[in-house]
Amino acid sequence: MSEGQAGHANFVLPLLRPGMRVLAVGCVPRRGRGDGRLVASLGTATHPLHVVGLDTNVDGLRAARRASELAAVSTTDFAASRASELAVRSESFDVVYAHAVLDRVPEPAVVLAEFARVLTPGGLLALSTPDWGRTRVKPRTANVDAALRGWSMLRRREGGDPAAGRHVEDWVRQAGFRDIRSRARFHGGADYRQLARTIESELGEALRGSGESMDPQLASAARSAWMWVRGGQGEVSQCWVETVAVR
Template sequence: MLEGYAADAAGFVLPMLRPGDRVIDVGCGQGAVTLSLGTATHPLRVVGVEADYGEVTAARKAAVRAAVSTVDFVASDLASLPFSTASIDVAFSSGLLERHPNPRDVIVELSRVLRPGGLLAVSTVDWSKAKLRPKTANVDAALRGRQLLHRRSGGDPFAGRRVAEWVERAGFREVRARARYRQDIGYRELARRVESELASAIQTDDGARDQQLASAARSAWMWVRDGSGDFSQCWMEVLATR
């Protein structure tokens, strides 16, 4: 994931976890944030859910290395979770909704598995509010290309704009949203990641060259070499009650 996982991605929900809670982390990746949830209080049981079985395997190995026995990981369709209706106390997700082709379906599914009065905690990016200094013409062009690539893969780089609305429409109550800026990766590292993603996507399936992405990749190449700067990503954090 371009935005990366930070150890404090679950910081907005950790103080709300209570002993005995049944917690899920949907779209958990390799489990870094799931492990922080699993050690938040005792006793607590956390299940990380990821569609990619390889990621689940890596997450299980990470839990063993960290000696965290309060977490488990399962592979599943993220819009059709392997949990009974009204069986979960806290449903958490970070960095998923901007990548999933049907984020509203995921939110509806989280509503299904949460018990009445259960807590929803989701966090997703809004690239329109990202802070980059300097923000040159090359930076703008490279990010536009990367956002095009993001949309082509079925995601929404501006999902943070609408996440509170999606949660309200799914029937949640007491919806609270706030923007938080995080410096998960540096300015130059962001440039390198964007350049790598665009360069890998230039060749189309029929062997042709995608000129729009090629132009964005050239801008990213220049961005990498333009020098250092500052980058903070805007994450929209939403808490709501089932």
């Protein structure tokens, strides 16, 4: 759905210094098995640097570990862990980087408290958080609008916030971080029809799981996504809010 997690981490790379320990939370793409490029890009940014990638997708972590080994990036490790309960010691990392995490969790404050816990005093928090409300889709047909509305409704019902990017700076401030810098960046190059397929798939999964109590709004949105997939090519420029703060 985007140019890839590794590209989204570019704003973090200038912050890294030799000897740092970096925690990459949510290091596996939402769909697919993951290729390890995010952790590898961080792990090779400077030397020596130790990067630990955490995610709940065990299969994706396994694939990312293999890819990292094939690329001979020896300064990376991977482990399964929820963002709300990080399986690492307190004050053990100099940088925490999280891509597309806060929009998927029901309690961002809990996750941010965990990020603060594992950072050393003066450590850096770096977040890449989407704001789907500002995503630019061309052509933006009636089917596209209906599919996006239904998908956003589904995400909210599941406890996430597809517009998390517009709130992230306030959340970080409330979590006690300081020296907060935040900016919106539009990432182009996403596959128009692949975005439609992803939305169609997620809506379809939700409908199949609902049994006889099928939601007519989600069903209508799924039909619109189906039409979007078959409606030709287009362009997507997704809005990501890049936030850096000090613990």
